[in-house]
Amino acid sequence: MTRWPLPEPMQAALEQARCAADEGEVPIGAVIVKDGAIIARARNAPRGTCDPTAHAEVLAIRAAAAALGQERLEGCDLWVTLEPCAMCAGAIVHARIARVYYAASDPKGGAVEHGGRIFDQPTCLHRPEVYSGMGEGAAAALLQDFFRARR
């Protein structure tokens, strides 16, 4: 049997998540793609940086905006290993990200298909296309292994 390969951006996001685990951070990774090329890679880092906003998505968005020298990331896609939380979903809206691809869903902290469902609010200024599920097994396993080792 041949298993369909994961898209390269999600493979790169998972690699970032693995690096986060090695650094003692909750393993979540993200990349941003523009015109078919990865322009930013980031991983969860709130502990190491003493910054509660240092989620993978926020760091990737900040890095991409800095690289492009502009506040908005129109035409850019975000690939992330876990369903974004309210903070990250809000950042995705402000950045005008065109498409969001996330691997595992997060019933506890997610705010796309759970909780505040940020993109579904009538007042939401920008709604990205959202695709989920690709790589969810690998993404969830990384998180489970991380928390199991710390219990």
Added chain:
Amino acid sequence: MTRWPLPEPMQAALEQARCAADEGEVPIGAVIVKDGAIIARARNAPRGTCDPTAHAEVLAIRAAAAALGQERLEGCDLWVTLEPCAMCAGAIVHARIARVYYAASDPKGGAVEHGGRIFDQPTCLHRPEVYSGMGEGAAAALLQDFFRARR
């Protein structure tokens, strides 16, 4: 008639908002208070910094966490001139801010008493105390003047 004075942290947040307007940014300001002292001041800066996450609240939280050398801001209060959006409300949760004081409410972009109502979600991990309205006239006037001048 003696008008009851605004609490000093809200005066400081409004001063930050005025600075933002002078810099061509949407005039919103925030400060963080710990043990009665202001430990961080920030203003909206997404254009100047090419960073869509650079809202006053996020910048104040990041500055306070860096100043304290810790990821969480337990026991700290956030004073801000406008109802926080979903991104900022999420950052407030992650930072474990104890109390949020905001001046004007924001039916379009707010996510505390509007939209995603982040702190009211059953899955919300931390609920700050929330107080609103003090200074709302001054905060709203700053925003109205800013947008009127740009129309």
